[in-house]
Amino acid sequence: MTEIDEMTLRLATRGDQRASKRFYDFYAPFVWRVIYRTVNGDTEAAGEVLQQSFIRIFSSLKKFKKDSAISTWIYRIAYNVALTFAEKTRQASARMVEADDTLRSRDSLDLDTKREVEQILRALSEEERFLLTAREVEGVSFEDLATITGKNSGALRTSLHRLKERIRQEFGHE
């Protein structure tokens, strides 16, 4: 993915408010998409994870060593925050999409389809949902996914292949 310009990054690192807002506006949408799916459509949880992620990102911007793309570094933080959050609130995971007004209000999409998607995703772990969304929706490379998750890229390829096979079977049974 494209990265933010060097000047904005430098200013945001120094704590400049405008640059920080630009930085957030640039990276938040893609982080949101992946987080939203990782917490399986729980808008409240996704909002909390996004906030925690960016608080951590802004606090550690000075420590960013540029040994990877900044988007990869941001994903890594969001991934860790999402997994920690999911671990803490596992019991509360039952309240998923049913209570999500945002989804209900969108007329253009079929609610049954959404529920079906949520149902399929619910059977997956947070890590699997992250992998699936980051790879299939955002097009994150396996090398970057390896950096983000701390796992071997080969193993991730295999995991995703199996995951997609499971999903395919899910539709095969219909």
Place this chain on the structure above:
Amino acid sequence: MNENRFYAELANVPEAPAGLYDRIRIRRARLQVRLRALWSLAATLVIAAGLWVYTAYLPAPSASVPTEIADELTEMRDYLNAETLDDELSMYVLADESR
């Protein structure tokens, strides 16, 4: 629903709620205030502990004085402790007794 529809729907995510950035900014500011307060508290504690250790455990300054100086001081004390003004005058001043 078919598999393609599933992946299309996977990408179909609502926008992030508005105002999240402001919440992040406020929470970050609060966090920084708390961190600074904690640092101040830690620094105060370190200084207080240092002072306490300094006053409680440091040995009292040695009172031993070299013999020559001690003798000198004793002599001076004896002069200064003269009991009457006459004594003092006789000790320190070459008084002109004819006046």
